[in-house]
Amino acid sequence: MELDSLDCMTSSDVIDDDEILSHSHHQFPSLSKPHGNGDYSNSVVSSAVHPSTTSVHELLECPVCANSMYPPIHQCHSGHTLCSTCKTKAHNQCPTCRQELGDIRCLALEKVAESLELPCKYVTLGCPEILPYYSKLRHESICIFRPHNCPYAGSECSVVGDIPFLVAHLRDDHKVDMHSGCTFNHRYVKSNPQEVENATWMLTVFHCFGQYFCLHFEAFQLGMIPVYMAFLRFMGDEIEARNYSYSLEVGGNGRKIIWEGTPRSIRDSHRKVRDSHDGLIIERNMALLFSGGERKELKLRVMGRIWKEQQNPEGGVCIPTLCS
Numbered sequence: 001m002e003l004d005s006l007d008c009m010t011s012s013d014v015i016d017d018d019e020i021l022s023h024s025h026h027q028f029p030s031l032s033k034p035h036g037n038g039d040y041s042n043s044v045v046s047s048a049v050h051p052s053t054t055s056v057h058e059l060l061e062c063p064v065c066a067n068s069m070y071p072p073i074h075q076c077h078s079g080h081t082l083c084s085t086c087k088t089k090a091h092n093q094c095p096t097c098r099q100e101l102g103d104i105r106c107l108a109l110e111k112v113a114e115s116l117e118l119p120c121k122y123v124t125l126g127c128p129e130i131l132p133y134y135s136k137l138r139h140e141s142i143c144i145f146r147p148h149n150c151p152y153a154g155s156e157c158s159v160v161g162d163i164p165f166l167v168a169h170l171r172d173d174h175k176v177d178m179h180s181g182c183t184f185n186h187r188y189v190k191s192n193p194q195e196v197e198n199a200t201w202m203l204t205v206f207h208c209f210g211q212y213f214c215l216h217f218e219a220f221q222l223g224m225i226p227v228y229m230a231f232l233r234f235m236g237d238e239i240e241a242r243n244y245s246y247s248l249e250v251g252g253n254g255r256k257i258i259w260e261g262t263p264r265s266i267r268d269s270h271r272k273v274r275d276s277h278d279g280l281i282i283e284r285n286m287a288l289l290f291s292g293g294e295r296k297e298l299k300l301r302v303m304g305r306i307w308k309e310q311q312n313p314e315g316g317v318c319i320p321t322l323c324s
C-alpha cells in the first residue's frame with residue numbers, strides 16, 4: 001500500500017511510463033499465448049500476409065523477452081539480437097551466448113521492420129487496425145480495445161482485462177464492496193485519526209446506468225497537511241467518462257463541503273488522479289470538526305450521487321446530427 005505521498009508530485013510521470021511498458025509485458029488473462037511467443041496476431045499474419053513476412057516478424061521478436069523489437073535494436077558480436085529494454089538489463093553480457101555484448105546496433109533489421117505492416121495486437125479483442133510496424137506500438141498504447149489495468153489502489157496488481165472481467169476480479173480477489181444504484185451514503189470511521197500513515201484507503205464499486213464506477217477514499221499527507229480524499233473513477237475510456245458527473249458531500253456539526261466533478265477514466269492510474277487532486281479533499285482538522293466529539297475519532301459521512309449528462313448542445317456535448 002502506498003500512502004506516502006511526499007514524493008507524489010514527481011512520480012506520476014514515472015508511473016505512466018511503467019504503465020505503457022507494462023502493456024507489452026502483461027498478457028490479457030483470458031487469452032492464451034499462441035505458439036508461446038506472446039503474439040496474438042500471428043495467426044492473422046500468416047493467413048493474411050505473404051508467408052515470408054511471418055518469419056521476418058519472428059526475427060523482430062526479442063529472443064529474450066518475446067516482445068516486438070523497436071529501434072534501437074541491438075546485437076552481440078555473434079549476431080544475437082535483443083531489444084533495448086533487455087540490453088539495459090543484460091549488463092553487457094549477451095543473454096543468448098553469455099559473451100560480452102558491446103554496443104552494436106542491428107540497422108539491417110531496423111530497416112526491414114520499416115517495410116512491415118501488421119495488425120494491432122488487440123485484433124482478437126476487436127481492433128481492425130493494420131499498421132506500419134513503427135507506428136504499431138504507439139497505436140497499441142492508445143488503442144481503445146486494449147485491456148484495462150486493475151483499478152485497485154495501492155497494490156501491485158498486474159491483472160488486466162476488459163471491464164466485466166475486472167469487476168469480477170475486484171469482487172472475488174480484492175473483496176471489494178459492490179453497490180447498485182446512483183446514490184450512496186458512506187461512513188468512514190477511524191479510531192485513531194492522528195496516524196495518517198496507517199490510515200486505510202477504501203474502494204467501493206458502483207453499478208448504475210449499465211456502467212461501473214470506483215469510489216476511492218483514502219488518507220495521505222499533502223505536503224505537511226494530513227488529508228482525506230474521495231474521488232470517482234469510471235470503468236471505461238475517457239471519452240465515455242465525460243458523459244457522467246458526480247457529486248460528493250461531506251459534513252457534520254453544521255458545516256459541509258460539496259464537490260462536483262467528472263469521473264476520471266481508470267485509464268488514468270489511481271495515483272495520477274490522486275496527485276492531480278481531482279476530487280474532494282478534506283484536511284484532517286476539518287474532518288475532525290465534521291466528526292464532532294473530542295477529536296479522538298474520525299467519523300466522516302460522505303454522500304454522493306452519479307448522474308448522466310444530458311447530451312445536448314447547451315450542455316457542451318454535441319450530437320453530430322444537431323450541430324450545423
Ligand SMILES: [Zn+2]
Pocket residue numbers: 062063064065066067082083084085086087
Ligand atoms: Zn527483450
Ligand SMILES: [Zn+2]
Pocket residue numbers: 076077078079080094095096097098099
Ligand atoms: Zn550472443
Ligand SMILES: [Zn+2]
Pocket residue numbers: 120121122123127128129139140143144145
Ligand atoms: Zn488497436
Ligand SMILES: [Zn+2]
Pocket residue numbers: 150151152157158159169173174
Ligand atoms: Zn487486481
